[in-house]
Amino acid sequence: MQQNDGMTLIVKTVTRISVWMILLYGIYIIFHGHLSPGGGFAGGVIIALALLNVLLAFGRKFTSEWLNISFLHDLESASATLFLVIGILGISLGGAFLANFMNKGELFALLSAGTILTLNIFIGIKVGMSLFLVVWVLAGSKIVKGE
């Protein structure tokens, strides 16, 4: 790891611990989308913030080694596609686009509410990766003065 890249050692050390907690919180929000406030979008934003923390603290070079950016890109497209696939499965199994076709389970249990939990997970991945990649691309572009 490059010591002179990114922010100071204090920030890096704190980030090294906090990034996992933020990620875990994001995953918690996604998985409890059908039970409590939050859901795929909010959790996805938190996941993106965790990754952005690394980008800010350690710099672009380290982040590109730590994360496989093209894999994140594939993950983003794949999650959107899988969302649609579940929607289409709803047509064949549930009678309408995005209709529920899974077991609804017990009320207020973690694994309940049919397809909503699955859809929330895909939304979470999609939103998290999209927001992170948007900032990644913006951070990589150079400011050209003139014209």
Next chain:
Amino acid sequence: MILPYYIIIPLLAAFLISLIAGKKDNWAVILSVIATTALLVLSLFSFISMKDETVTYSMSAWSLPYGIVLVQDALTSFILVMVSIISFTSLIFSIQYIRHLSMDWKYYSLFMLLVTGMNGVIITGDFFNLYVFMEIALFSAFALVAYGSRAEEFEAAFKYAVMGSVSSFLILAGIAVTYSATSTLTMAKVAEVLPTNDQKVIFWIGALFMAGFGLKAAAMPFHAWLPDAHSSAPAPISSMLSGVLIKALGIYVLIRIFYNVFNAPEIFTKIFLVLGTISIIIGVFLAIGQWDMKRLLAYHSISQIGYILLGMGIATPLGILGAVFHLFNHAIFKSLLFYNAGSVEMALGTRDLRKMGNLMKILPTTSQTSLIASLSISGIPPFNGFFSKLIIIIAALQAGLPWYAVFAIIGSLLTLASFMKVQRYGFKGETTVESVENKVGWRMNTAMIILAVLCIATSLMVVPGIQEVTLDPVVKVIADKTEYIQLVLGGMNGN
């Protein structure tokens, strides 16, 4: 039920392109051609088979007070056919044109998202759903306008983004007021509940929607973003924006809201009349002075949108017929003109009419199709533009609005003048151009020939037997006004 597939097919294509076409450009082309062909077949099939019935579809199998409903009636199918034709030909035109700019799958992915947004706006029966799809279409349009990555394109895209956001804000405010007044967002339910409210609520909502969707349609006082955005975008995108986007997001929604939901209050049809006439006259005056070919065409879009608004404002069945017919015709000839401008720009590297010339020899297909399109837009008899303008003018006279008819005729004459300028200076200009920078390939020529044939073929839609199966069901949907409520809600009870 094929209704959700209008949204699923392009959306799936967009994400599959970004998933598997990241490394191979050809896959992007193949996938998007398959998707647009499928949409074209679907929309033509449903337009022919449905005639004047109304089909509804509950998303997620939630019934009406809770869920989102998709509605397909004759008007919907008609606009869907228009969008599909233009997006299909634009895509064919893009294959070569975009490679000449850059080899990129992102273009196709954004293109499919643009189609998703428009199809969604057209087919939805829910206000907020409409807003979401509108944003999908708009954001992909902003990105596509800036696709060439030059300074002027970024400026145009930024201007478009600012104006688009202002209009989206107005629309969102309108939706919020609607929701607070009626406690529902389904268009048919809103139409049912709204008359029990204070009349002032309708004026307030109507004013917000008129400004918001008027900005999207680029009617005259709201037009400032259009010439920049439409002339800076790549040619196939200009034709998508000018040909269908301003109609799907602007005119179609205005028709749906003010006729089917608000029951066409007289004050708003008057506003349509006035805005339409101002757009016709000022748009054409601004156009005639331009030397940049695409900018000239962009100003003409404002003027032609004016004709559609004028037809809607007359509010008699004949006026509506003219408006609907002109809507379709304008999509075809304006897209064709933008393809012509694009192929000239690619061949000569300029859009300045004064630097063109000798094009009959170098680009025979382009100049011949542009002649057809110019004659159509100026309203010369055998071509489609003549019939729709004639119907609008006759409708204005029958409705006792002779001055509006006079303005429409003046606008048409000035249109003819400005396209004589295009032909005289551009295609038969004196500058002798011997060689071309890039050859115009067969795909671009095919796209232009398809639309040129349609320019003549669609004038057959006024032939009585054909008019009854094509235009009349569409006019019936609009002219029946709030009959829409029974058609949608009655259909729901059957499910």
